[in-house]
Amino acid sequence: MASxxxxxxxxxxxxxxxxxxxxxxxVGELEERLRMPQTSVSKHLRVLREAGFVEARVDAQRRxxxxxxxxxxxxxxxxxxxxxFWEKRVDALERHLDxxxxxxxxxxx
Amino acid sequence: MASxxxxxxxxxxxxxxxxxxxxxxxVGELEERLRMPQTSVSKHLRVLREAGFVEARVDAQRRxxxxxxxxxxxxxxxxxxxxxFWEKRVDALERHLDxxxxxxxxxxx
DNA sequence: CTTGTATATGCTTTATTACGTATATACCTC
DNA sequence: GAGGTATATACGTAATAAAGCATATACAAG
Numbered sequence: 001m002a003s004x005x006x007x008x009x010x011x012x013x014x015x016x017x018x019x020x021x022x023x024x025x026x027v028g029e030l031e032e033r034l035r036m037p038q039t040s041v042s043k044h045l046r047v048l049r050e051a052g053f054v055e056a057r058v059d060a061q062r063r064x065x066x067x068x069x070x071x072x073x074x075x076x077x078x079x080x081x082x083x084x085f086w087e088k089r090v091d092a093l094e095r096h097l098d099x100x101x102x103x104x105x106x107x108x109x
Numbered sequence: 110m111a112s113x114x115x116x117x118x119x120x121x122x123x124x125x126x127x128x129x130x131x132x133x134x135x136v137g138e139l140e141e142r143l144r145m146p147q148t149s150v151s152k153h154l155r156v157l158r159e160a161g162f163v164e165a166r167v168d169a170q171r172r173x174x175x176x177x178x179x180x181x182x183x184x185x186x187x188x189x190x191x192x193x194f195w196e197k198r199v200d201a202l203e204r205h206l207d208x209x210x211x212x213x214x215x216x217x218x
Numbered sequence: 219c220t221t222g223t224a225t226a227t228g229c230t231t232t233a234t235t236a237c238g239t240a241t242a243t244a245c246c247t248c
Numbered sequence: 249g250a251g252g253t254a255t256a257t258a259c260g261t262a263a264t265a266a267a268g269c270a271t272a273t274a275c276a277a278g
Contacts, residue, residue, distance in 0.1 A: 006118040010236080014114070014187075021190040027255055040237070042256055061245045061254040069194035076192075078123075079185055081130040085178035086185075119266080136225055149267070151226050170224040170275045 004071045007051050012036060013044045017067065020054060024066040113180045116160050121145060122153045126176065129163060133175040 008014055015034055019025055027045065031038045045065060048054045053071050056063040117123055124143055128134055136154065140147045154174060157163045162180050165172040 003118065003120065005114055005123070009112065009115040009118040011112065012236090018190065028253095037238080038255070039239085039257085043236080046256080063255065067191065067194055069191065072188060072191045073195050075184065076188055076195075079181060079188075081127065082176065082178065082181045083185075085176055086182050121266090137223095146268080147225070148227085148269080152266085155226080172225065 004051065004074050007047060007053065007071075008075070010044065010047075012040065013048055013053075016041070016044055016048065017053060017072075020065060020067045024057075024064045026059075026062045026064055028062065030065070113160065113183050116156060116162065116180075117184070119153065119156075121149065122157055122162075125150070125153055125157065126162060126181075129174060129176045133166075133173045135168075135171045135173055137171070139174070 008017075012034065016030055019030060019033060025033075027038065027041055030045075031041045034041065045054065045056075049056065049065075051071060052068055054065045055068050056065050058064075117126075121143065125139055128139060128142060134142075136147065136150055139154075140150045143150065154163065154165075158165065158174075160180060161177055163174045164177050165174050167173075
């Protein structure tokens with residue numbers, strides 16, 4: 001039942017996700033870049049996989065892991081009620097971008 | 110040395126922050142709304158306070174707690190490298206704006 | 219200054235979890 | 249199929265942290 005946040009509490013797991021943010025990577029690559037034992041990497045990947053943060057695809061003996069965004073989107077959504085504490089003028093920018101997107105739709109017809 | 114995420118891993122603490130997102134509240138109010146023992150609320154508040162998530166102001170015997178945004182901003186910042194996984198809309202808009210800028214340059218010549 | 223109210227802290231127990239070590243599985247090459 | 253490479257799992261141990269209960273501090277009201 002470990003929550004999204006409990007899973008992100010582990011620094012090595014965040015490091016793994018950080019590496020996967022840029023590109024799909026094999027267990028061996030993660031092991032090497034993070035300088036941590038392979039069993040440890042595999043165990044963290046299992047936790048991340050079971051919680052939906054990553055998925056693997058098989059390439060011969062290797063497993064190539066990549067990000068699944070859903071749980072991170074949850075975190076993003078959880079932050080919503082707090083954003084007004086720091087996003088004063090970004091709101092204005094977003095409204096501006098939304099207006100432009102609308103204008104684009106209008107012109108297309 | 111508990112990280113920002115480790116602190117958010119505790120569900121009761123997230124609940125406290127959720128309540129404080131809307132308004133400043135006393136310990137008693139939190140205790141009542143969350144239906145948890147006062148000592149528990151106080152202990153979680155201590156953790157949140159020491160990590161900079163909240164601050165208290167004194168009102169007679171009561172302490173009124175409120176959000177401090179900094180640690181949550183960190184979380185928001187941590188998400189940045191992952192946002193492109195789900196924020197297609199903004200990406201598409203940006204590409205569109207780039208194309209329009211290019212087209213304009215072309216026409217000018 | 220005594221009593222009640224509001225909040226904080228200390229101690230003990232229990233549960234969770236990360237890590238190391240050893241081992242298992244799977245696939246590839248010869 | 250033997251040996252090597254890549255990854256996963258099982259088990260034991262140690263560290264961490266949440267919860268319960270008791271108690272302490274601080275202010276207020278009479």
